[in-house]
Amino acid sequence: MKIEMKNIRKSFGSNDVLKDVSFSLEGGEICALLGENGAGKSTLMNILGGVIPMDKGAILVDGEEVDFPTPVQSMEAGIAFIHQELNLINDLPIYENMFLGREIRKKRGSLDLKQMYDKTKEIFEQMNIDLDPGKMVGDLDASYKQIVEICRAMMTNASIIIMDEPTTSLTDTEIERVFAMMKTLKEHNVGIIFISHKLNEVMEICDKYVVLRDGNLVSEGYVTDVTKRDLASFMVGFDVRTESLRRTKDMAEVGKEILRVEGLSDNKHFKDISFTIHEGEIVGVTGLLGDGRSELFLSIFGANPFEQGKIYLEGKEVINKSTYDSINKGIAYLPRNRKENAIIKDMDIFENASIVTWPIFAKRGVINTSKHKQLFEKQRASLRIKMGDMTDSITSLSGGNQQKVVLSKWLSANPKVLILDNPTQGVDVGAKEEIYDTILKLADEGIAVIVLSSEAQEIIRVCDRALVMYHGVIQGEVEGDLMNEQTIMSLATGGELGDEKGVYQK
Amino acid sequence: MKPELEPNIQSExxxxxxxxxxxxxxxxxxxxxxxxxxxxxIIMVILQTLTLGFDYPSFGEWFQAWTNNWINILRNNAAIGIVALGMTFVIMTGGIDLSVGSTLVITGAFAMYLLDTGAQGILGGIGITGVPAIILTIILVMGFGYLLGSIIGVSITKGMVPPFIATLGAMMIFRSVTQHFTQGYNTSVPVEFLQISSFKIGNLMIMPIIYWAIIAMILYYVSKKTIFGRQIIAVGSNEKAAKLSGVNVNRVKLRVYGLMGLLVSIAAIIQVSRIGSMDFSNAGRGMEMDAIAAAVVGGTNMLGGRGFILGTVYGMLIIAVMNNLLNLFGVPPFLREAFKGVIVIVAVLLQRKEKSA
Known part of the structure; x- marks a missing residue:
């Protein structure tokens, strides 16, 4: 089977996500779909999967034009979309999961478990998979879950499979298992679209590649003709680093040590992490999904436990038993996913802005409202929070202003270390710049600021230096001219710092 | 985004x-x-007043009857009203406490063993009698209630047992243990102890009502002004965000269940001192449902977060007045629960409508 997507255009409002993108794939090919976050990869695949409609363009299957108004038509045409969040039910055995929604029934309506089991077994044998179909899905590791999902797609006679970052949560051996499966699929003449950020894997498993940037197809061809470095630069383009906010600062100006971490591991999300951060520094921490940076800093903040390692604050070892402990010692943590982790919707703006400091100013457990009002007024003015009444619901504010309220609760606590996890997530451009300005101002006041972000551009624009994480370890540290998107991307995809030197250093 | 103001009807x-x-x-x-x-x-009160009728020789006598009716209602519901206040906090944290009825009998039984004037009386046995015995009993029973609540709290926080299960288990354990150890046991509580509930102010037996009012006022203040009170909302509304804002989530929950146990023990003291005894197999049965109903009618969100102490007082009064109304109307006892059920559902329906409007 051959699919072609011709001159696809798609915009959301005034935002052109895909600008005339063409793409094709034949059975038996594995094609890598590459691009930074927001490049348009998911939109393109969602169009192919029938999840969202396109504005202009055509999809052809074996030369005939088709229409996918819903995912059902796409599936019927033989396209299977395997999402990052797997669609399996942990409490059912594999064979029942394989037939979810298409159960085989006996005449009287009860499930024909035997036949479902046998058919699953048949598929597994065909694919050379040694797995008991009666096992509970919950007992499988992540790679086998992926494999079960792929087999399920095979059972519906899929001839094109879209895999959205299938390896992010897998260990190396599990990745090998999935790759073996992909090779088998290839022999069965199935075409695979492989979305990944990991260039090592792309080089290993893929035949072709397509790179999207800002909704344009910037490069395509055979993997054997390019290097990882080429791919990384296709993804980011060369026209970056505009209006950098980075301060010109030489190392001699850096203040005293504030936070030092030695050999920190939780043996799950991060391993053997060591770094030091000084007064007035802005340090970026970046990486791709599954790099463990949020987990690392949640542990430093005392919200999660860790197994080994030591944390020093101003030279003294600290043991943070709880988040409250950390706050008292001067660590602040603005979490990612504001709605889930920071906003308390049953409380008003004022309470959301003061919850952290309640215990600091309280007398005998009674909240000192006037003190908090005073503090909040100060923050409100300096952060330029646009809002109605202080007692309005927090949800009445725009994303940017909500984020500022969350930021204000941490600033009222006078932290020494301010950890910001994706501080500009879901924030409009104006508020984004204001948050950057605030970060710079805070660093000038002597606070050690740590910015966690998946956007390399953000890190480059505001940070003095950056730690790049890959699979739970710090893959490299970059600063100065080395702090560019190519180097960061290369490190974040598992490359070594040495590879880059001399090539991109200007 | 500014919330839109209600359209101004005055302009029309x-x-x-x-x-x-x-x-x-x-x-x-x-x-x-x-x-x-x-x-x-207010509608319920008007209805009740109308039903009571005005068939009295003088306004003075009508007022007397009306007041007496009210005092009866309030006094009969004071104990459960106090329990409902604690239940409000529990529900606000996103939890539930099914064990209140059983905690009531176990703390009640404890009070009676302590006070018994017969051979089995614990305090009498070690020579403490009279007012000191009563004061000591009150302290010990409240401490016991707090302890039981805290044990439930520990199993929920440290043991990570869902509140429904932990309190369901406690409900079975507490009543069964109480019934086993009180078989064939007849107590006589000292007369002075009965004064706790039956002491008359002027000519009115209103002590339980006063306790209820005082506790409601204290908890109202706690819920509005203290860190503990506001952290309850934070924990129930978004536990993760609360934790990441430095709230010790487990400590808040532990205290809420401890407080619940304490309030139930106060209710037990009121019950025992009102009647002088307690029916260990039936006292407090269904109390958890009435307390939950009062909280829910009063606007508390079963999913946690939103809740009002004052609302629970209103909710309790609505249920109480309705019971009284049904009584005045002569509705058969078995049918009364049905009306309660309707009230609970209607109350929640009304609140939903507000939300979407």
Missing amino acids: SPNTSNNKFISWFKQKWSNDPLFSILIAL
Whole structure:
């Protein structure tokens, strides 16, 4: 089977996500779909999967034009979309999961478990998979879950499979298992679209590649003709680093040590992490999904436990038993996913802005409202929070202003270390710049600021230096001219710092 | 984004006091969550007053009858009203406590063993009698209640047992243990102890009502002004965000269940001192449901977060007045629960409507 997507255009409002993108794939090919976050990869695949409609363009299957108004038509045409969040039910055995929604029934309506089991077994044998179909899905590791999902797609006679970052949560051996499966699929003449950020894997498993940037197809061809470095630069383009906010600062100006971490591991999300951060520094921490940076800093903040390692604050070892402990010692943590982790919707703006400091100013457990009002007024003015009444619901504010309220609760606590996890997530451009300005101002006041972000551009624009994480370890540290998107991307995809030197250093 | 203001009705036909009232009413109805509950309560009270009738020789006698009826209602519901206040906090953290009825009998039994004037009396046995014995009993029983609540709290926080399961288990354990150890046991509580509930102010037996009122006022203050009170909302509304804002989530929950146990023990003291004894197999049965109903009618969100101490007082009164009304109407006892059920569902329906409006 051959699919072609011709001159696809798609915009959301005034935002052109895909600008005339063409793409094709034949059975038996594995094609890598590459691009930074927001490049348009998911939109393109969602169009192919029938999840969202396109504005202009055509999809052809074996030369005939088709229409996918819903995912059902796409599936019927033989396209299977395997999402990052797997669609399996942990409490059912594999064979029942394989037939979810298409159960085989006996005449009287009860499930024909035997036949479902046998058919699953048949598929597994065909694919050379040694797995008991009666096992509970919950007992499988992540790679086998992926494999079960792929087999399920095979059972519906899929001839094109879209895999959205299938390896992010897998260990190396599990990745090998999935790759073996992909090779088998290839022999069965199935075409695979492989979305990944990991260039090592792309080089290993893929035949072709397509790179999207800002909704344009910037490069395509055979993997054997390019290097990882080429791919990384296709993804980011060369026209970056505009209006950098980075301060010109030489190392001699850096203040005293504030936070030092030695050999920190939780043996799950991060391993053997060591770094030091000084007064007035802005340090970026970046990486791709599954790099463990949020987990690392949640542990430093005392919200999660860790197994080994030591944390020093101003030279003294600290043991943070709880988040409250950390706050008292001067660590602040603005979490990612504001709605889930920071906003308390049953409380008003004022309470959301003061919850952290309640215990600091309280007398005998009674909240000192006037003190908090005073503090909040100060923050409100300096952060330029646009809002109605202080007692309005927090949800009445725009994303940017909500984020500022969350930021204000941490600033009222006078932290020494301010950890910001994706501080500009879901924030409009104006508020984004204001948050950057605030970060710079805070660093000038002597606070050690740590910015966690998946956007390399953000890190480059505001940070003095950056730690790049890959699979739970710090893959490299970059600063100065080395702090560019190519180097960061290369490190974040598992490359070594040495590879880059001399090539991109200007 | 600014919240849109209610359309101004005054502009249509200006300056009539009637329309001013309507717009004020509408505004209150949609913005003040307790307003609709208060209106419901007022309607119930008017209905009850009408049902009681005005068939009395003089206004003085009518007023006497009306007041007496009210004092009866309030006194009969004081104990459960106190339990409902604690239940409000529990539900606000996103939990539930099914064990209150059983905690009531186990703390009640403990009080009676301590006080018994017969051979089995613990305090009498070690020579403590009279007022000191009563004071000591009150302290020990409240401590016991707090301890039981805290044990439930520990199993929920440290043991990570879901509140429903932990308190369901406690409900079975507490009553079964109480019934086993009180078989064939007849107590006589000292007469002085009965004064706790039956002491008369003027000519009125209103002590339980006063306890209820005081506790409600204290908890109202706690819920509005203290860190503990506000952290309850944070924990129930978004536990993760609360934790990441430095709230010790486990400590808040532990205290809430401890407080629940303490309040139930106060209710037990009131019950025992009102009647002088307690029926260990039936006392407090269904108490958890009444307490939950009062909280829910009063606007507490079963999913946690939102809740009002004042609302729970209103909710308790609505249920109490309705029971009284059904009594006055002569509705058969078995049917009364059905009306309670209807009230609970209607109350929640009303609150849903507000939300979507």
